[in-house]
Amino acid sequence: MASSAVSKFKQFFALDGTMPADDSYMAEDNAYEERSSYGYQPTHAAHSDYTPARRSPQPSVVPVDVRGFSTVRHIGEAFRDGNIVVFTLSELPRDEARRVVDYAAGLCHGLRGRMQKLPRTSFGLIPEGVEIETYELEDALEF
Template sequence: MGSVRKASAWLGLVEDGDERYYDDEYAEGAETGDAWVTDPRVRVASESAQEVGRRIATVSPSSFRDARGIGELFRDGVPVIVNLTSMEPTDAKRVVDFAAGLTFGLRGSIDRVATRVFLLSPADTQVVSGEAAGRPAQDGFFNQN
């Protein structure tokens, strides 16, 4: 079957003459337990961790438009690691401001993990830091040094 015909069949525009093609793909994913990933910038821990309630999402936004995904994950109670290293400084500042408002509104916390990398933690999550090991704390956020 040609690629145009496959695309048309996938969209449901024409009758699919090769049912085996689609059935095999879905059967493989069901047997191995692989999860569908729709956005390569968002990674969530495995399904078994989700059942227990221990999930952490990692988001590497490319623009401020990706902030909505961060908000949706955080609103669902998932701690989010936001990596802003690939963003322009002005957009990164906007995302940090959005994340700070998001954590304030939902009574969570925001912590700097590394330069331009932040951890957004929901209210019911305890973050254990390494300051007790002798590492001095750094005050301020991305643009407040």
């Protein structure tokens, strides 16, 4: 009985030396014809709903009122557009505030920015190459 379970496991994950005969899976995708400096560029990308963010030459400080983890997209959108984002977590439960901080840290890492701790469970997200004083970030929290 155990050997049949092991053989079924091997067969399911194609560890028994057989591969499923699915030609559509193995066929080449012709959508990747154009090349860019980063590799293949799909030809259908120009027709998608995605519009790249436009970075402003002078970033503004955007205070975001975080009322729960469901509102963190406002942090991401403002930071992705190249703005400085400040937010406070004093109204959130500890576990939800931790999720927001983790999300913000991931944004900073992915977009090469930095995160600065401010007083009263507040934080500032600063894009790469932008210099700002701490008091300017604190002033923006007065929303």
